Amino acid sequence: MAVQLTPKDFATATPSWWCPGCGDFGVLSALKQAMADLGKIPKDVAFVSGIGCSGKISGYLHSYAFHGVHGRALPVATAVKLANKDLTVIAAGGDGDGYAIGAGHFLHAVRRNPDITYIVMDNQTYGLTKGQSSPTSQAGYVTGTSPQGNPDAPINGLSIALAAGGTFLARGFSAHPKILVDLIKQAVAHKGFSIVEVMSPCVTFNKINTYAWFKENTYYVTDDPNYDATNRTGAFEVLNSDEKMPLGVIYRDSRATFEALTHLPEIPVAHANLDAHAPELATIMESYR
Amino acid sequence: MIVNDIEIMFGGQAGDGSLTTGDLIAGVFKRMGLEVYTYKDFPSRIRGGHTNYVIRAGERTNYGMADFVDGLVAFDLEAVEVHIEELRPGGFVIFDNTSDQLTDAVKRDDVTWYEVPLAKMAKEDLGLELVRNTISLGVLGALVGMDSEIMKADVAGVYKRKGEKVVDINVRAVEAGENYVKEHFGEWPRAYGLKAKPDGDRLIMMGNDAIGYGALVAGCRFMAGYPITPATDVLEWMAKYAPRFGGVAVQAEDELAAINMVIGAAFTGVRSMTATSGPGQALMTEAIGLAGVLEIPIVVVECARAGPSTGMPTKTEQSNLNHLIFSGHGEIPRIVLAPGTVEDSFYLTVAAFNLAEKYQCPVFVLSEQALCQSKATLPKLDLSRVEIDRGKLVLDPVVFGEYKRFAFTDDGVSPRVIPGVEGGMHLAAGSEHNDAGVITENAKNRTRMMDKRFRKLDTAKPDLPTPLLHGDPQAEIGIIGYGSNRGPIVESQDRMARNGIATRFLELRTLWPFPEDEVRDFIADAKHVFVVENNYTGQLERLIRYVVGPLERMHRVLKYNGRPFHPIEISDEIEKHADVRPLVKV
Ligand SMILES: Cc1ncc(C[n+]2csc(CCOP(=O)(O)OP(=O)(O)O)c2C)c(N)n1
Ligand code: SF4
Ligand SMILES: [Mg+2]
Numbered sequence: 070m071a072v073q074l075t076p077k078d079f080a081t082a083t084p085s086w087w088c089p090g091c092g093d094f095g096v097l098s099a100l101k102q103a104m105a106d107l108g109k110i111p112k113d114v115a116f117v118s119g120i121g122c123s124g125k126i127s128g129y130l131h132s133y134a135f136h137g138v139h140g141r142a143l144p145v146a147t148a149v150k151l152a153n154k155d156l157t158v159i160a161a162g163g164d165g166d167g168y169a170i171g172a173g174h175f176l177h178a179v180r181r182n183p184d185i186t187y188i189v190m191d192n193q194t195y196g197l198t199k200g201q202s203s204p205t206s207q208a209g210y211v212t213g214t215s216p217q218g219n220p221d222a223p224i225n226g227l228s229i230a231l232a233a234g235g236t237f238l239a240r241g242f243s244a245h246p247k248i249l250v251d252l253i254k255q256a257v258a259h260k261g262f263s264i265v266e267v268m269s270p271c272v273t274f275n276k277i278n279t280y281a282w283f284k285e286n287t288y289y290v291t292d293d294p295n296y297d298a299t300n301r302t303g304a305f306e307v308l309n310s311d312e313k314m315p316l317g318v319i320y321r322d323s324r325a326t327f328e329a330l331t332h333l334p335e336i337p338v339a340h341a342n343l344d345a346h347a348p349e350l351a352t353i354m355e356s357y358r
Numbered sequence: 359m360i361v362n363d364i365e366i367m368f369g370g371q372a373g374d375g376s377l378t379t380g381d382l383i384a385g386v387f388k389r390m391g392l393e394v395y396t397y398k399d400f401p402s403r404i405r406g407g408h409t410n411y412v413i414r415a416g417e418r419t420n421y422g423m424a425d426f427v428d429g430l431v432a433f434d435l436e437a438v439e440v441h442i443e444e445l446r447p448g449g450f451v452i453f454d455n456t457s458d459q460l461t462d463a464v465k466r467d468d469v470t471w472y473e474v475p476l477a478k479m480a481k482e483d484l485g486l487e488l489v490r491n492t493i494s495l496g497v498l499g500a501l502v503g504m505d506s507e508i509m510k511a512d513v514a515g516v517y518k519r520k521g522e523k524v525v526d527i528n529v530r531a532v533e534a535g536e537n538y539v540k541e542h543f544g545e546w547p548r549a550y551g552l553k554a555k556p557d558g559d560r561l562i563m564m565g566n567d568a569i570g571y572g573a574l575v576a577g578c579r580f581m582a583g584y585p586i587t588p589a590t591d592v593l594e595w596m597a598k599y600a601p602r603f604g605g606v607a608v609q610a611e612d613e614l615a616a617i618n619m620v621i622g623a624a625f626t627g628v629r630s631m632t633a634t635s636g637p638g639q640a641l642m643t644e645a646i647g648l649a650g651v652l653e654i655p656i657v658v659v660e661c662a663r664a665g666p667s668t669g670m671p672t673k674t675e676q677s678n679l680n681h682l683i684f685s686g687h688g689e690i691p692r693i694v695l696a697p698g699t700v701e702d703s704f705y706l707t708v709a710a711f712n713l714a715e716k717y718q719c720p721v722f723v724l725s726e727q728a729l730c731q732s733k734a735t736l737p738k739l740d741l742s743r744v745e746i747d748r749g750k751l752v753l754d755p756v757v758f759g760e761y762k763r764f765a766f767t768d769d770g771v772s773p774r775v776i777p778g779v780e781g782g783m784h785l786a787a788g789s790e791h792n793d794a795g796v797i798t799e800n801a802k803n804r805t806r807m808m809d810k811r812f813r814k815l816d817t818a819k820p821d822l823p824t825p826l827l828h829g830d831p832q833a834e835i836g837i838i839g840y841g842s843n844r845g846p847i848v849e850s851q852d853r854m855a856r857n858g859i860a861t862r863f864l865e866l867r868t869l870w871p872f873p874e875d876e877v878r879d880f881i882a883d884a885k886h887v888f889v890v891e892n893n894y895t896g897q898l899e900r901l902i903r904y905v906v907g908p909l910e911r912m913h914r915v916l917k918y919n920g921r922p923f924h925p926i927e928i929s930d931e932i933e934k935h936a937d938v939r940p941l942v943k944v
Contacts, residue, residue: 081785083796115626115777128785128797133777135625136787136797137618138648144582144615148622148630149777151606152580156626156777177611334604339627339776341604343577345708345744350575353599354739357561 076101079111079131086125092269092280093122095243096190097129100159102246103253104130109157117146119162119171121197123190123269126161140171143178143187147327150183153337154328157257161188165195168204168226175226178262179233183327186256186263189226190243192271193278200274207277228308230264231301231320237263238304238320242287243270244280248317255318261326268314283314290317362392362553363416364502365424367444368494369437373405376433379491380411381733382512383498387415388562388735389508391555395421395845396733397922402587402671408436415552420699420734422845425926429502431494433476438464445469452497454490472501474538480531489531496535501543503552506536559738565703565730566633569659569723570595571739572707573631577746578657579605580623580630582616584638587671588727589661592633613638617645617658624654625786627751627776629711633659636669636678643685646720648788650690653764653772653811655714655749657707659723661730664920673920674728676841677893679901682722683870689808691815693717694870695823696724698844701736703729706867708744709823716749716821717814718771724869726892728922729842755780762793766806770813815871823867825876833860835938836884838877838902840866842922843890849925854932858940861932866898872905881909888932890915890923 079101087093104114111131118127120139127134133156137145146160167175167189178187194212195201201212202219205226209218227238237259241249249267256263268283290296290307297303304320334341344350366383368376380396387394392415401407414421426446432438435458438451442464445451450470453460456477465471474497480490492513499509510529517524563571570592573581579600583593596607605628610616616632623630634642639660649656662678664670682694693713697703707723714721750773758781765772772793775782784795790807792798828844829837829851839847844865851861864880866873881887881902889899889912896914903909915931917923932938 083785111783112778112780117622128787131783133783134785134787135622136785136789137621138644138788141614141618141645144610144618145622145625148580148582148608148619149626151608151619152623152626152628152630153777173611174615177615331606331608332601333606334601336604338579338605338623339778341577341579341628343579343629343746345575345577345746346741347603349602351741353571353574354561354741357563357567358557 073108074105074110076105079104081129081131083128085129087122088273090272091122092192092243092267092271093126093190095246095249096188096267096269097126099246099249099253100130100188102250103257106250107254107257113155114157114159115146115149117142117149117158117160119166121163121166121195122271123161123163123196124166126190140166140169141174142166143171143174146185147178147181147183150185151328151331151333151338153339154184154333155337158185159188159257160185161190163196163203164189164191164193164205165203168224172204176229176233179230179235181327182234182236182261182324184260184262186253186265188253189264189266190269191266192269192275194271194275196271196274200271210277225308227264227266227319228305231304231308235264235320236261236322236324239264239318240266240268240314240316242268242283242316244283248289252318259321261323287314287316290315290319362551364428364552365412365414365426366429366431366498367410367412367427367441368431369408369410369441370433372401372403372407372409374433375488375491376409376411378516379495380413382495382516383413384562384733385512386499386504386509387413388560389512389557390505390552391557392416392552393419393421394562394733394735397423397728398731399921400672408440410437410441420845420848422728422842422849422922423924425924429498431498433490434458435460435464442466450501452494452501454494472497472543479534479538483534484527484531486527489528492528492531493535496532497539499532500536500539505554506532508554560735561738562733562735563700564591564733565700565725566591566661567595568700568703569633569707569725569730570599572704573657573711574599574603575741575744576629576708576711578629578631578711579603580620580628581607581632582610582619583632583634584610584613584616586635586638588663588731589633589635589638589659591731592659592661613641614645617642620656621645621649621652621654624649624656625652625776629715631657631659633661635661635663636665637667639678639681647686647688647690649720650692650811651688651788652786653718653774655718656720657710657714657723658720659707659725662724662726670920672727674726674842674922675893675918675920676726676891677897677918678724679869679897682724683901691717691719691812692870693719693721693818693822693868694724695721696840696867696869697729698841698865698867699736700729700732700734701739702867704739706823712745712747713818713821715751716747716771717818718749718774719814724841726842750774751776752782753779756782758783763795764791764793764807766793766810769817770810771817819871822871822873825867825873826865828863828865830860830862833862834885835859835861835932836880836887837861837863837890837932838866838880838887838898839863839890840869840898843892846923846925846928847890850928850932853925853929857933859933859938872901874905877902878906881906881912885911886935886938887912888915889913890928892917892922894918
């Protein structure tokens with residue numbers, strides 16, 4: 070029997086670059102705990118991140134980690150899964166990474182439904198570039214690039230994903246580690262594209278959406294024992310309500326994954342036998358007579 | 359008299375089937391034992407707009423277009439108006455006079471006119487207007503001496519999928535065309551003297567098919583792309599064949615996704631590629647830099663078209679050379695290969711995958727519309743020549759802590775693990791990193807890392823496809839070029855040789871790292887060097903000056919109207935230089 074790993078086994082020796090108190094610490098520790106609880110082993114985990122304070126997270130998870138360019142974590146992660154479906158593939162990045170520069174990929178990942186997990190570390194600002202407004206910043210948010218207040222209305226990533234056919238939508242809060250671990254575990258276990266949007270306060274730049282603000286303005290959908298996460302209309306309602314922000318598993322559904330629909334072979338593509346002299350290859354030439 | 363060499367042009371409106379007809383003719387010529395080259399000149403729209411398809415057949419291999427067209431098959435007056443000047447004196451026109459009438463303005467009297475009511479015959483005699491093109495095949499075949507049996511067999515083959523009735527009517531259409539010639543134009547002298555000989559062990563393939571096939575044979579099992587002319591064929595090819603070999607092809611949402619997918623699949627250990635053209639190439643630039651710094655092997659096929667911006671999407675150009683070599687912020691090692699024939703498109707694509715994995719860097723295969731969408735005959739491809747070399751790929755467990763993904767090595771190449779390998783866990787970061795992959799901005803490390811990455815190109819040098827020398831090695835006149843210009847240049851050399859001017863031509867197949875030594879040697883004792891390319895700014899000529907140094911005796915021969923060179927355009931330009939001409943013309 071394999072030895073049960075602990076969160077420590079998923080830690081790297083690299084010291085973190087995050088400011089003390091940053092919400093991203095909570096995301097990282099929950100992720101490590103979830104990996105250990107799920108019995109994952111580092112060599113079979115591919116962890117792809119975007120660019121931003123949040124994107125640094127791939128350097129802190131002992132795994133095959135990939136820190137690419139801004140906004141493109143999802144195409145990379147989708148392809149990693151296609152290339153080797155036996156890997157556990159997780160992508161992570163900020164609200165800017167996922168909902169601004171990478172918004173197109175977000176929508177298309179939802180459509181494709183690859184069996185990967187996407188963690189959006191939402192601090193409602195651009196942390197790494199020092200506090201400009203992001204796609205999830207509140208209207209009126211005053212920053213260096215929006216001195217008269219952010220003129221754009223915030224977008225609701227989960228609601229967009231729901232409309233586009235998302236199959237697992239959850240939202241967590243980085244200050245609620247236990248629940249976050251559970252959400253990530255459910256997401257990784259889900260067969261299909263699972264999104265965990267984590268409210269992860271930027272203590273340095275976002276003075277509005279603070280820990281206290283989230284405590285005040287959020288609730289768990291499971292507070293209502295009758296909440297049905299398989300009811301699409303109900304999910305739309307809670308996501309778009311003007312009241313408090315819903316947390317927990319908001320919606321789950323099941324449909325064929327991208328890997329199934331692209332008819333991936335049994336053997337992972339990465340292990341395909343490469344034989345330039347296979348007779349089937351010579352046959353193709355005959356069609357060009 | 360021209361023996362066994364002919365160029366036919368079909369001209370009509372886009373979507374009227376002239377492409378199928380042109381392909382059919384190309385096949386018939388091939389089965390008659392001739393060498394074939396085709397060139398498609400079509401507008402960037404699906405229906406309507408003048409289009410033409412040129413089919414050249416004869417006894418030499420690796421053609422480009424000829425200087426003049428021998429026979430024009432014109433389905434409307436516009437085709438005559440646009441192309442009449444391109445006809446060789448003594449050539450001929452087959453003109454469909456069903457609805458358009460010839461005007462005096464176009465009626466050159468040094469060509470022979472065959473007016474045939476093609477559409478009318480199709481509709482009235484055969485009851486199906488669609489077979490107009492097939493009738494024209496019969497007419498053409500009878501006039502130039504194509505093998506009627508081969509033609510009918512090929513026509514039957516093409517329409518087999520559509521059922522017996524369709525086959526039957528098309529075969530009758532060929533016969534109707536042949537009969538029309540017999541009845542109305544008497545015994546044609548068959549001046550083209552086309553002689554059938556055994557087809558032999560040959561293929562007829564489009565450049566893009568050769569790229570797709572080369573990739574598959576080389577072990578490419580992942581492709582992601584976004585449709586763009588003239589590269590889409592490659593994605594379609596892989597979408598058809600990759601799954602049969604345990605692979606996958608993805609149509610991505612844009613080129614940003616496509617290239618990042620290719621990088622993700624390659625990181626995971628799959629030989630991966632994308633194919634794109636100018637605009638898509640521009641979008642991929644940032645991520646290609648990522649592949650360079652992450653030392654991930656990827657193959658990027660660029661099927662160049664006329665830019666900038668949307669430019670002329672269906673026209674050919676060699677204006678992306680600078681882009682492939684210099685694009686991107688920061689500096690990465692990269693390799694740029696450029697095949698000059700359909701056959702070489704196969705072999706260089708195979709080479710690209712080996713180079714990418716051996717040197718862990720992006721490798722570009724640069725083709726152009728006039729090559730990648732052209733069909734040509736070629737000898738059977740030699741699969742026994744293909745060897746898959748995966749370089750320093752590590753699949754066995756390594757010791758965590760000892761293993762370093764970006765280890766500083768003498769040759770610059772570090773052993774490469776893929777996800778799933780025990781002990782190989784690391785961070786692959788586009789940020790500068792140390793040998794273990796940890797992000798660092800340490801000054802010493804930066805210098806060492808840059809040196810290590812670029813050292814790979816020195817290591818790769820002996821492994822890169824070498825230039826080919828065509829013509830007279832002793833000649834004083836040198837020509838340098840690459841890609842689709844190979845055919846026209848070689849043919850211009852023959853023409854100049856007939857005029858008593860000896861030339862040698864260096865066909866570059868690796869454009870980066872630049873084959874500095876070969877080019878320096880080549881130009882050292884040349885009286886003149888002509889650099890032939892399809893762009894405005896002389897990108898290759900500038901590159902030679904940049905790498906090898908300025909040279910007064912170097913001249914540009916440029917064409918940038920979206921069409922490939924005719925051989926005579928090259929020889930005329932070269933012969934313009936007074937001291938190039940022999941004193942006595944022989
Ligand atoms: C193509 C590109 N444009 C801009 C940047 C600069 N940049 C780095 S991170 C970032 C925004 C990060 O915001 P977010 O994704 O929310 O991450 P956070 O830092 O808030 O975690 C930007 C604009 C970049 N790295 N690449
Ligand atoms: S700037 Fe904000 S998001 Fe970035 S590390 Fe600091 S607290 Fe976290
Ligand atoms: Mg952010």
